[in-house]
Amino acid sequence: MSIFDVKVESVDDGTHTLQPYEGNVLLVVNTASKCGFASQMNQLQQLYDQYKDQGFYVLGFPSDQFMNQEPLDSEEIPDYFREKYGVTFPMFKKTTVRGENISPLFEQLTYETRGVGSNKIKWNFTKFLVGRDGTVLYRYSPSTNPEKIETDIKEALK
Template identity: 40%
Template sequence: MSVYTYDLETIRGEQQSMEQYKGKVLIVVNTASKCGFTPQYTDLQKLYEQYKEQGLEILGFPSNQFGEQEPGANSDVQSFCQLNYGVTFPLFAKTDVRDDSAHPLFKHLTETAPFNGFNTDSPSGKMLNAFLSEKLPHYLEGNSVKWNFTKFLIDREGNIVKRFESTDEPLDMKADIELLL
């Protein structure tokens, strides 16, 4: 099954098919406005600006499932992203990305690209792993999205190539993106 089979709701409430992104390299990322990883919007936007003309699309999916770090309405999210980070890549309606209520796209992404742990050599990887181990150990079970800013890299044919966890910086994805462009 390809990512193109899914329908989505944009942040403005319009229905959209993933088919519109056929032939593009995609980064699908769940986001939040009040998270320690929220500054990743800056580097996601840089990647978008650098590679958009070569066929990269970044699709942002705000989610309020992690510590209620995306409490506002869709219009609040859109304003926040534009005003604070200059985000011009497509944003979608607030979306559940884990557990039984997860959008089918995210169920497909996590089934296809399993969780391989956090890089605990990095301070943020060590911190997030310790936090989840202590406070939310069930989050570490299975392949579901573990926290905000989990990123999935998808090739031009709709195949999921690689999963990057919240603690992986967007600019660290450059070499993998360039291979697909």
């Protein structure tokens, strides 16, 4: 199954597939508003602003699986990130990114990539770069500054 056929839950319009993003380069990120890496939202927004006209999207999937660092309700999260970091890229409902109830999206992302020692997501702000054809190109650790991903984004957009 293509990543674009995976169903996700939007804050605004319910459950749908990622088909609207097919043909674009995606950076899928599991986020959390109270995580020490939340300041990366500034750089993620800058990348989105810089490359969105070339077919690039950042997709934010909040998760509360790591030390309860996402206490907000799904509906509050986009407003919080918009007010605090100026985020305008798509944000989705809280998502299970590991464990037995892992969402189909993160199941596929982690199946196709491997982190250090295992394929499980170990913390918030793990990032996945997905090519226009739906291939998962790279996985980046939570500590990877989004600016360091820019070269890979440029290459994927070619």
